[in-house]
Amino acid sequence: MHDLTPQLVEQVQQARAEQTPLHIVGGNSKSHLGRATQAQPVNVVGHSGIISYNPTELVIRARAGTTIQELQSALAEQQQRLPFEPPHHQGLATIGGTVAANQSGPSRPWFGAVKDSLLGLGLINGYGEAMLFGGQVMKNVAGFDVTRLQTGAMGSLGLITEVSIKVLPQFNANETLVCELNAQAALKQMQAWGNLSMPLSGMCYWQNKLYVRLQGSVAGVEETCKVFSKALPLVVLEADLAQEFWQKVTERELLVAQEKQIMWRWSGPSNAPASALDNTEFINWAGSERWALTTASDATVVNPHVTQYRGGDRSLDVNPSINAHDQALQQRIKHAFDPDGLFNVGRLYSWL
Amino acid sequence: MAALSNSNHRLFMAALAMCLPSSSIIVSQESQRPFECDGLAVYQQLPMVTVLPETLFQVQDVLRLCSEHGVPLVPRGAGTSLCAGAMPHAHGVLLVMTKFDQILHIDQDTASARVQPGVRNLALSEAAAPLGLYYAPDPSSQIACTIGGNVAENSGGVHCLKYGLTVNNLLQVTMVTVAGELVTFGGDGLDEPSMDLLSLVAGSEGLLGVVVEIKVKLLPRAPRVQVLMAAFDNVISAGDAVAALIGQGIIPAGLEMMDHLAIKAAEDFVKVGYPTDAQALLICELDGTDAEVEDQLAAVSACFSDHGSYQIRVAKDAQEAAALWQGRKSAFPAVGSISPDYYCMDGTIPRGQVAHVLTRIRELSQHYGLAVANVFHAGDGNLHPLILFDASIEGQLDQAEALGGDILTLCVDVGGTITGEHGVGLEKMPQMPYQFGDAELAQFRRLKAAFDPSDLLNPGKGIPTLKYCQEYRSLQHA
Numbered sequence: 001m002h003d004l005t006p007q008l009v010e011q012v013q014q015a016r017a018e019q020t021p022l023h024i025v026g027g028n029s030k031s032h033l034g035r036a037t038q039a040q041p042v043n044v045v046g047h048s049g050i051i052s053y054n055p056t057e058l059v060i061r062a063r064a065g066t067t068i069q070e071l072q073s074a075l076a077e078q079q080q081r082l083p084f085e086p087p088h089h090q091g092l093a094t095i096g097g098t099v100a101a102n103q104s105g106p107s108r109p110w111f112g113a114v115k116d117s118l119l120g121l122g123l124i125n126g127y128g129e130a131m132l133f134g135g136q137v138m139k140n141v142a143g144f145d146v147t148r149l150q151t152g153a154m155g156s157l158g159l160i161t162e163v164s165i166k167v168l169p170q171f172n173a174n175e176t177l178v179c180e181l182n183a184q185a186a187l188k189q190m191q192a193w194g195n196l197s198m199p200l201s202g203m204c205y206w207q208n209k210l211y212v213r214l215q216g217s218v219a220g221v222e223e224t225c226k227v228f229s230k231a232l233p234l235v236v237l238e239a240d241l242a243q244e245f246w247q248k249v250t251e252r253e254l255l256v257a258q259e260k261q262i263m264w265r266w267s268g269p270s271n272a273p274a275s276a277l278d279n280t281e282f283i284n285w286a287g288s289e290r291w292a293l294t295t296a297s298d299a300t301v302v303n304p305h306v307t308q309y310r311g312g313d314r315s316l317d318v319n320p321s322i323n324a325h326d327q328a329l330q331q332r333i334k335h336a337f338d339p340d341g342l343f344n345v346g347r348l349y350s351w352l
Numbered sequence: 353m354a355a356l357s358n359s360n361h362r363l364f365m366a367a368l369a370m371c372l373p374s375s376s377i378i379v380s381q382e383s384q385r386p387f388e389c390d391g392l393a394v395y396q397q398l399p400m401v402t403v404l405p406e407t408l409f410q411v412q413d414v415l416r417l418c419s420e421h422g423v424p425l426v427p428r429g430a431g432t433s434l435c436a437g438a439m440p441h442a443h444g445v446l447l448v449m450t451k452f453d454q455i456l457h458i459d460q461d462t463a464s465a466r467v468q469p470g471v472r473n474l475a476l477s478e479a480a481a482p483l484g485l486y487y488a489p490d491p492s493s494q495i496a497c498t499i500g501g502n503v504a505e506n507s508g509g510v511h512c513l514k515y516g517l518t519v520n521n522l523l524q525v526t527m528v529t530v531a532g533e534l535v536t537f538g539g540d541g542l543d544e545p546s547m548d549l550l551s552l553v554a555g556s557e558g559l560l561g562v563v564v565e566i567k568v569k570l571l572p573r574a575p576r577v578q579v580l581m582a583a584f585d586n587v588i589s590a591g592d593a594v595a596a597l598i599g600q601g602i603i604p605a606g607l608e609m610m611d612h613l614a615i616k617a618a619e620d621f622v623k624v625g626y627p628t629d630a631q632a633l634l635i636c637e638l639d640g641t642d643a644e645v646e647d648q649l650a651a652v653s654a655c656f657s658d659h660g661s662y663q664i665r666v667a668k669d670a671q672e673a674a675a676l677w678q679g680r681k682s683a684f685p686a687v688g689s690i691s692p693d694y695y696c697m698d699g700t701i702p703r704g705q706v707a708h709v710l711t712r713i714r715e716l717s718q719h720y721g722l723a724v725a726n727v728f729h730a731g732d733g734n735l736h737p738l739i740l741f742d743a744s745i746e747g748q749l750d751q752a753e754a755l756g757g758d759i760l761t762l763c764v765d766v767g768g769t770i771t772g773e774h775g776v777g778l779e780k781m782p783q784m785p786y787q788f789g790d791a792e793l794a795q796f797r798r799l800k801a802a803f804d805p806s807d808l809l810n811p812g813k814g815i816p817t818l819k820y821c822q823e824y825r826s827l828q829h830a
Binding site: 056057058059079080100104108113116127129131133141144146149150151153158169170174195196199217219265266267268328329335337348 | 369382411459461462464485505506508512513516517519520531533534535539540541542543544545546547548549551552554556559560562572573574575590594595596598599600601602603638640642643644646647701702703705709729732733734742744765768769770771772773774775776780784787788789791793796797798799802803814815
């Protein structure tokens with residue numbers, strides 16, 4: 001529960017003076033993401049605590065080292081939630097890391113990604129300046145959207161010190177429906193239902209079953225259960241089993257990579273066929289996110305847009321390659337924030 | 353930025369004539385007159401030349417040419433901007449994108465559409481309607497404004513409380529850089545690993561590149577939509593009702609508020625049956641399944657009654673609902689009909705500050721001797737105070753601008769922002785150093801330079817220069 005901004009600024013300034021690259025660490029729950037890099041750690045986890053939370057404004061503002069668990073507990077007391085349903089990784093994940101890694105849960109297609117709930121943030125740039133962008137209000141178009149630019153940047157543009165997030169009320173009803181279906185049939189059903197104006201918050205395929213989560217008002221969920229059950233022989237999953245299932249989806253623990261296995265992630269159009277990604281085992285986000293496992297020795301993945309999410313050789317690029325113009329542009333953007341190349345160099349791409 | 357010398361001007365125009373058919377180049381003052389301003393007509397400027405390209409290659413060629421000759425370029429859609437964001441540059445090219453008006457593809461399976469930037473906002477929803485889909489951001493100018501312009505300004509509308517601004521509905525943007533190169537941000541999937549350049553482009557006001565193709569998310573039409581109106585005898589109760597409703601966990605599709613002056617003007621203008629004795633009016637739209645809407649309707653009515661609404665009217669049918677909205681959507685022209693001129697502000701504040709800010713605006717209105725009508729997106733705290741003035745009376749425009757400036761700094765003081773959805777453009781440059789510190793402004797300039805090192809794209813808008821900020825700070829100290 002401390003504001004360590006002055007110390008963090010000092011560390012960055014010192015690193016700049018000594019030209020020492022930094023490796024930003026929060027709860028260290030995402031070390032498996034991105035490329036493996038070597039640099040001096042700068043620890044943000046002690047820089048934690050909720051700065052302000054006003055439930056009627058639907059806004060919470062917290063320091064970057066605040067854990068997702070702490071945020072969710074504070075919100076739960078007021079019957080509110082983080083709309084993007086991030087993983088908490090055994091209680092270690094912080095909000096700063098969640099924003100940097102752009103981690104959203106199963107409700108992503110319906111309730112948006114991290115960026116959709118992000119209202120503002122604090123950032124220390126490579127000059128060692130602590131800056132504030134965005135704010136705590138719902139709409140803000142003054143200046144460039146430096147706030148959302150940070151989502152997915154993996155800390156390459158600076159050290160996130162705090163974030164302001166739009167929150168939403170908790171759901172009054174929650175139901176999970178399951179049906180035996182093969183992958184192609186499950187995908188077809190996801191397309192039929194995924195874009196309906198119904199209280200959907202999760203649709204995935206796992207081990208020959210289609211899982212559909214409904215969350216919303218009691219009346220809305222009941223009504224939708226009836227409508228969907230007319231189309232397919234759906235079974236209601238018991239509440240504790242359902243909770244366990246969706247928690248594993250959120251935590252990315254459903255599909256487990258064994259030693260020497262590589263976990264691949266691909267996101268594309270939701271109507272892509274089941275064959276879009278070889279060895280697909282898990283389909284999330286109503287078809288928009290596909291996951292596959294291979295053993296390291298036969299890691300030939302045909303799809304060029306696939307991400308080597310976990311495992312394998314992480315000294316090489318793990319994210320899909322991009323064209324030369326985009327690459328040069330991202331390098332110039334990095335330079336605009338971090339001219340000396342201090343922050344998480346090479347984590348997102350080998351050339352950034 | 354200086355004008356080209358005579359000889360360079362001749363060279364530039366000759367090269368331009370090689371890139372574009374003569375029908376796409378406008379040079380005469382008379383023919384350029386319609387382009388000299390956008391929706392904020394108090395700022396006017398004729399450009400050196402106006403071009404209306406028809407192909408992607410032409411856009412790329414124009415940008416390459418401007419880069420080569422150091423000529424500024426201002427992109428423009430339908431020109432409905434309310435911040436002089438599309439006002440031309442005296443020594444530059446005005447690049448009008450209205451000929452890029454094709455909806456390239458609507459995909460029912462993935463509920464998305466690929467469009468050219470000159471497609472009108474409402475035209476997209478109309479084209480998607482037979483599939484039961486629509487495009488959610490709906491600024492009041494939706495009949496005329498373009499999707500490209502919406503991207504540039506990150507436009508909102510009355511439904512963004514529940515469905516987000518343009519940035520929340522974008523999937524992909526293809527843009528021509530100042531060097532004439534094509535770059536694409538976003539993609540067919542969701543959340544691919546990268547810094548979020550797609551979101552950066554949203555609201556960048558034409559300072560980073562020229563958007564040439566956009567893929568947006570479409571939403572399914574809700575099975576039921578219900579509109580209700582609640583009248584209050586004071587604005588504070590109405591403001592409290594809004595905070596209480598959101599606090600209860602009800603997020604309506606739209607939640608709008610109008611004050612007495614705006615209610616009267618709207619009713620006189622469109623005659624939709626607004627109670628003209630009311631001091632404040634809330635218009636609330638609920639959508640969802642039949643059961644969801646039924647539940648919410650009861651809760652909303654109870655909440656408004658509890659907070660002192662003396663009249664609640666639930667629209668019986670789609671026609672009545674449209675009428676209730678028509679009054680709100682016509683509020684700007686309605687106010688225009690009761691005053692020779694009006695000046696629309698766009699601050700956003702925390703919802704809890706609504707009553708305080710409205711009280712303070714009334715005091716400022718009395719101080720300046722100019723009436724202010726308030727129309728706003730109450731659900732998300734986005735105010736649109738309309739300052740009534742008469743530009744033919746000497747000094748009144750300056751007074752209106754000064755009052756507007758005071759309202760914007762008030763918004764910043766209570767924890768809000770100078771612009772919620774209209775953009776900074778030329779208009780709100782004076783308030784930028786009030787909202788941001790020097791480090792943030794310098795960071796914006798470096799970010800701009802990463803895209804546009806010679807500051808050719810829409811120069812003098814959006815982000816103040818270092819010199820501008822220094823002058824502002826020294827004035828503050830004096």
